[in-house]
Amino acid sequence: MSGNGAARGYGVSSAGERIGFDELAAAIESKLIAAGASPATARVLASNCAACERDGTLSHGVFRVAGYLDSLERGWANGSAEATVDVVSSSFVRIDGDNGFAQPALAAAGAEIDQALADTGVAVIALANTHHFSALWPELESFARDGRVAMAMIASGKLAVVPEGATRPVFSTNPFAFATPVAGGDPVVFDFSTSSMSHGDLQLLRAEGREVPIGTGVDSTGADTRDPETILDGGGIRPFGGHKGAMLSFMIETLAAGLTGGAFTFEIDAEAPEGVHTFRTGQLYIVIDPERGGNEAYLARVRGFIDMLRDAGMDRLPGDRRYANRAEAAEAGIPVTDTIRALLD
Numbered sequence: 329m330s331g332n333g334a335a336r337g338y339g340v341s342s343a344g345e346r347i348g349f350d351e352l353a354a355a356i357e358s359k360l361i362a363a364g365a366s367p368a369t370a371r372v373l374a375s376n377c378a379a380c381e382r383d384g385t386l387s388h389g390v391f392r393v394a395g396y397l398d399s400l401e402r403g404w405a406n407g408s409a410e411a412t413v414d415v416v417s418s419s420f421v422r423i424d425g426d427n428g429f430a431q432p433a434l435a436a437a438g439a440e441i442d443q444a445l446a447d448t449g450v451a452v453i454a455l456a457n458t459h460h461f462s463a464l465w466p467e468l469e470s471f472a473r474d475g476r477v478a479m480a481m482i483a484s485g486k487l488a489v490v491p492e493g494a495t496r497p498v499f500s501t502n503p504f505a506f507a508t509p510v511a512g513g514d515p516v517v518f519d520f521s522t523s524s525m526s527h528g529d530l531q532l533l534r535a536e537g538r539e540v541p542i543g544t545g546v547d548s549t550g551a552d553t554r555d556p557e558t559i560l561d562g563g564g565i566r567p568f569g570g571h572k573g574a575m576l577s578f579m580i581e582t583l584a585a586g587l588t589g590g591a592f593t594f595e596i597d598a599e600a601p602e603g604v605h606t607f608r609t610g611q612l613y614i615v616i617d618p619e620r621g622g623n624e625a626y627l628a629r630v631r632g633f634i635d636m637l638r639d640a641g642m643d644r645l646p647g648d649r650r651y652a653n654r655a656e657a658a659e660a661g662i663p664v665t666d667t668i669r670a671l672l673d
């Protein structure tokens with residue numbers, strides 16, 4: 329199963345209760361502030377969590393708030409971090425997140441990123457010393473809505489993925505995302521882990537006592553299993569697509585950790601205190617301004633390409649499900665899940 333594809337169904341209140349985006353974001357924000365986040369950090373994280381919930385990325389919506397609170401309360405993540413932004417060359421921006429969260433650190437570099445794009449048409453943004461605990465699409469969609477092509481990748485934290493041949497987990501679920509603007513329409517944005525299933529979805533399925541398809545992961549002896557608990561507790565998740573997914577994880581670790589100066593997943597895992605949910609990682613963003621790069625026809629060409637794909641029968645493109653959920657939420661509110669009810673109560 330695809331977590332995002334099925335996510336709307338998780339624990340939705342049978343009473344059909346709904347909540348507005350602003351009300352949900354405000355509730356999350358106040359929890360984060362109470363746990364020690366600065367108002368600026370809380371605002372960015374709350375908006376991100378509420379957006380994931382609204383769009384049906386439930387594996388990274390309100391479900392994640394408890395993990396944020398835990399990291400803040402333990403002092404493991406710095407809720408009032410002041411990111412340092414260093415423009416190391418005209419298109420290369422380095423950010424040290426001061427052990428805070430990645431999204432506020434990225435937001436703090438907005439002016440430098442815009443300047444790099446204006447000067448060169450490209451911004452390579454290397455974040456280190458930051459925790460990323462969410463989906464990647466919110467930041468990428470925002471770049472694409474400003475007319476930019478963007479991609480992002482993370483050395484995401486927990487050692488969880490066992491490629492064929494390895495006797496223990498060596499990668500994280502290493503997400504990768506890409507976004508492009510499209511003339512006359514919403515951006516196309518894809519965003520997925522390079523594992524057969526994301527860690528968040530496995531946790532949700534474990535909580536519901538559900539099984540996963542063979543090929544999703546292995547137990548501690550390396551044997552296939554359908555049990556999420558066995559995979560999460562001492563076993564491992566398989567990369568998607570065999571060696572191809574494994575080597576994408578290799579590329580992501582190399583860029584998001586090696587190039588940024590952040591920790592590789594095997595280093596992150598070793599330093600993290602027992603039981604924490606967020607990890608001090610590295611993230612890499614590459615943002616391109618097609619117009620500044622000399623191609624004013626880009627947006628229309630992508631439009632033509634997408635029209636061809638839809639005409640050929642690809643009537644489900646990445647982002648379609650989220651945009652449909654978003655439109656429904658704008659009309660009727662966000663469905664109140666058990667997780668949201670617990671947060672509000």
Ligand code: NDP
Pocket residue numbers: 330331332333385387388460461462463464465482484485501502503504505517518519520521522523525526527528529644645646647648649650651
């Ligand atoms: P999924 O397998 O659910 O795939 C998600 C992507 O594929 C979305 O862009 C989705 O579009 C698209 N998609 C799904 N089904 C189809 C289809 N049939 N046709 C076309 N496109 C489709 O993602 P994962 O479970 O692997 O990852 C979920 C989230 O977890 C991601 O947002 C990722 O960033 C996040 N993550 C974060 C980590 C972190 O450390 N911060 C670690 C690992 C994962 P749509 O959105 O429209 O459904």
